Amino acid sequence: MNFVLLFESIILIILYMTSSRPFDKPIPKSPESPYPIVTNFCDIVSGFGRGSAELGIPTANIPIDQVPNAARDLEQGVYFGFARIESIDKEERIEPRENHRNVEYNYGKYLEQSNGDFDILPVVFSIGLNPFYHNKHRTLEIHIIHEFKRDFYGAKLKFNILGYIRPELDYTTAEALIADINKDIVIAKRVLDTDDYKKFMQVLL
Numbered sequence: 001m002n003f004v005l006l007f008e009s010i011i012l013i014i015l016y017m018t019s020s021r022p023f024d025k026p027i028p029k030s031p032e033s034p035y036p037i038v039t040n041f042c043d044i045v046s047g048f049g050r051g052s053a054e055l056g057i058p059t060a061n062i063p064i065d066q067v068p069n070a071a072r073d074l075e076q077g078v079y080f081g082f083a084r085i086e087s088i089d090k091e092e093r094i095e096p097r098e099n100h101r102n103v104e105y106n107y108g109k110y111l112e113q114s115n116g117d118f119d120i121l122p123v124v125f126s127i128g129l130n131p132f133y134h135n136k137h138r139t140l141e142i143h144i145i146h147e148f149k150r151d152f153y154g155a156k157l158k159f160n161i162l163g164y165i166r167p168e169l170d171y172t173t174a175e176a177l178i179a180d181i182n183k184d185i186v187i188a189k190r191v192l193d194t195d196d197y198k199k200f201m202q203v204l205l
């Protein structure tokens, strides 16, 4: 690829990542009712495993019956907030999954303080039926914006939901879904880095 073309492509990608989409909801300067919604520590369970394998965007699945009604009742969509993981002391086990990709429940044993794994971290949520995958039951999935070295199924997660970004959408390609999730991540990071949102990290201590 020649340099002019490469440069133009980079500019287009930056423009796409920073421009707002028609379906984005304006995000208020600080959280407005019903936010913040704060949970207790919930179990991190395995989903279908497509987040990591097909999208390259791993998500922690939370049993919907463990979250407060206020979170359960939210409209389908993409949300943002903060989360904190706690490991638990339990024997590791392997759980077979329908798609034959086994899940290692290690309860967070391999997480590292020095890697910031136990910090209060920014997150994006998908709440709903994942129209792209035609799920039958409502799920609450969390992508934690952090580089983990290992999975942590079985660990506990406490989180707050601080705002809404957009509705869940259907897509014709996985690439389009990935591009939108990456844009959600950019939006969440930008908002969560402001003082009015950062102060909601404290409730997770």
Ligand SMILES: Cc1cc2nc3c(=O)[nH]c(=O)nc-3n(C[C@H](O)[C@H](O)[C@H](O)COP(=O)(O)O)c2cc1C
Residues within 6 Å of the ligand: 046, 047, 048, 049, 050, 051, 052, 055, 059, 061, 078, 124, 125, 126, 129, 130, 131, 132, 133, 141, 142, 143, 167, 168, 169, 170, 177, 181, 184, 185
């Ligand atoms: C921030 C974020 C936004 C998402 N937006 C959508 C969406 O608009 N439509 C959709 O079908 N799935 C959406 N998803 C869900 C992905 O499809 C989901 O993570 C994927 O199905 C993996 O789920 P699994 O690990 O249970 O297999 C989103 C996920 C995240 C983390």
